[in-house]
Structures are given as structure tokens and as C-alpha cells.
């Protein structure tokens with residue numbers, strides 16, 4: 685039985701559910717459901733606050749969970765990343781009034797508001813800066829205007845929230861985050877988690893890649909393969925046409941039009957792109 689923690693709200697909740705659905709698991713029908721039992725997949729999904737997920741997983745009561753890399757680090761829980769999930773991308777950054785600070789070392793002796801005290805304190809210790817960390821639950825951008833802090837450390841995605849309150853990022857990003865699958869540190873993956881990983885990898889590949897099919901003159905095959913090397917090598921089959929072969933390979937969805945242009949230029953014809961619905965590599 686796979687027991688998995690899933691964010692019940694916030695920035696990762698919807699995409700996490702979509703991913704699990706595409707991987708064939710049952711998801712919840714309404715937001716009040718706290719546990720979903722899925723006997724067909726021998727799985728139980730526990731809907732928990734994103735911030736708590738690493739804590740549960742670190743205690744070893746669940747096989748794994750989906751949370752943000754920043755929250756995993758922030759928790760300090762004995763949990764580790766198994767697979768990055770390709771959504772919920774953000775950076776964790778310092779921000780303040782425009783022109784007030786230029787680098788983390790300017791923050792010595794100042795007040796920094798954040799909801800990620802674990803992550804911030806570790807970073808300040810790493811760079812050797814002593815500052816006062818003010819813990820807030822959210823909406824930390826307002827802390828400067830209300831005189832509670834001189835700077836903030838928070839999640840930045842598009843930067844819209846910061847712009848709206850006239851703040852600017854400064855210094856190097858503290859961390860780059862995205863949604864990740866995690867498990868307890870130092871213990872082997874359960875069979876259920878192993879199966880989940882294989883399914884999720886399949887979904888992520890199906891999202892990132894498309895299938896390309898084309899016909900080309902046999903003497904051009906080396907050039908063609910260098911353009912479409914595939915993942916484990918392309919399939920090259922004889923064509924019922926003297927001197928021609930058919931090629932099938934996986935190519936990245938992003939840039940597939942350029943690949944088609946390059947194949948056309950070396951004489952490929954009947955070039956087709958199709959979606960991959962599901963795969964297991």
C-alpha cells in the first residue's frame with residue numbers, strides 16, 4: 685500500500701493532483717476530502733498542508749510526499765528529494781525598497797521578515813551574516829511598509845507581488861525551487877513509491893517529448909540521426925520504396941518545429957509529429 689502526502693491547498697495543490705491523475709491515481713472529488721483511498725492502485729492519498737508534508741514524511745509514517753524544495757529545506761526534517769516534478773518553479777529571494785540594499789552582507793544587524801525561517805537562518809549562517817529574523821505566516825511583502833522589517837526573504841515567481849508593493853529583489857537567489865517528490869532520508873524506497881516514480885517519470889517524459897516519424901533517403905540517415913537521436917536510439921525501418929527508410933524517434937516538444945525544418949532541409953519528407961499519451965521507458 686502506497687501512502688502519499690499531497691498538498692491540500694496553495695500554489696502546488698492543483699498541479700500535483702493533475703500529475704497524479706495523469707499517472708493513473710484516483711484524486712479527490714472535493715476539497716473537503718482529507719484522505720482518498722484508491723484500492724485499484726493500492727494507494728492512499730493524504731491531503732496535508734504543504735508546509736507539514738516534509739515533517740510527516742521525515743517521521744516515516746508515509747512512503748512519500750509532494751512539496752516544494754524550499755519547504756523541504758525549511759523544515760529541516762530528515763527527508764530527501766526523489767524526483768523533481770517540473771512545476772511550481774520559483775526562486776527564494778531577498779527583497780527591499782528599491783536601492784536600499786545591494787547584497788546579503790548589507791543585512792547585518794537588520795530585521796528580515798519571512799515565513800521560511802529555517803531556510804533563511806541556514807543561509808545567513810552559511811554567508812556569515814547576523815540579522816534578526818522575524819517569522820510571519822504569509823503576505824510578508826507588507827512587513828516593510830508596516831515597519832516590522834527592513835527586508836524580506838520570500839518566494840518569487842513572476843515578481844508581480846513585489847512590484848505591486850514597490851519592492852525590488854537584491855543579492856543572489858537564496859534557492860531555486862520547484863515541486864519535488866520526497867521520501868524519508870536514508871531508508872529504501874517502498875515498492876509502492878518505486879511504482880509511483882516510474883509512473884511519474886512516464887508522465888513527465890510524455891509531457892516533454894513528442895514522437896516524430898519521417899521518410900528519408902538511406903544515404904542521409906547519419907545526418908538524420910544526428911538531428912533526431914531519440915532517447916535510446918531511433919527506430920529505422922525499410923520503406924517500400926527503393927533507397928528510402930522510415931525513421932521514428934522521440935524529440936523534445938520545445939523546438940520540434942526547428943527539428944522539422946532541419947529534417948526537411950536534408951530531404952526528409954512525410955514528417956509527422958504525434959503526442960505521446962503515456963510511456964514507461
Ligand SMILES: Nc1ncnc2c1ncn2[C@@H]1O[C@H](COP(=O)(O)OP(=O)(O)OP(=O)(O)O)[C@@H](O)[C@H]1O
Nearest residue numbers: 694695696734735752754755772773774839841861
Ligand atoms: N507564486 C508561486 N509560484 C510558484 N510556486 C509557488 C508560488 N507561491 C508558492 N510557491 C511554492 O509552493 C510551495 C507551497 O507554498 P504555498 O504558498 O502554496 O504554501 P503555504 O504558504 O503554506 O500556503 P498558503 O500560502 O496557502 O498559506 C512552496 O514550495 C513555494 O515555493
Ligand SMILES: O=P(O)(O)OC[C@H]1O[C@H](OP(=O)(O)OP(=O)(O)O)[C@H](O)[C@@H]1O
Nearest residue numbers: 822823824839840841842843844845846
Ligand atoms: O512572484 P509572484 O508571481 O507574485 O508570486 C510570489 C508570491 O506567491 C506566494 O504568495 P501566496 O499566494 O502563497 O501567499 P502567502 O505569501 O500568504 O503565502 C509568495 O509568498 C509570494 O507572495
Ligand SMILES: [Mg+2]
Nearest residue numbers: 694695822823
Ligand atoms: Mg504561500
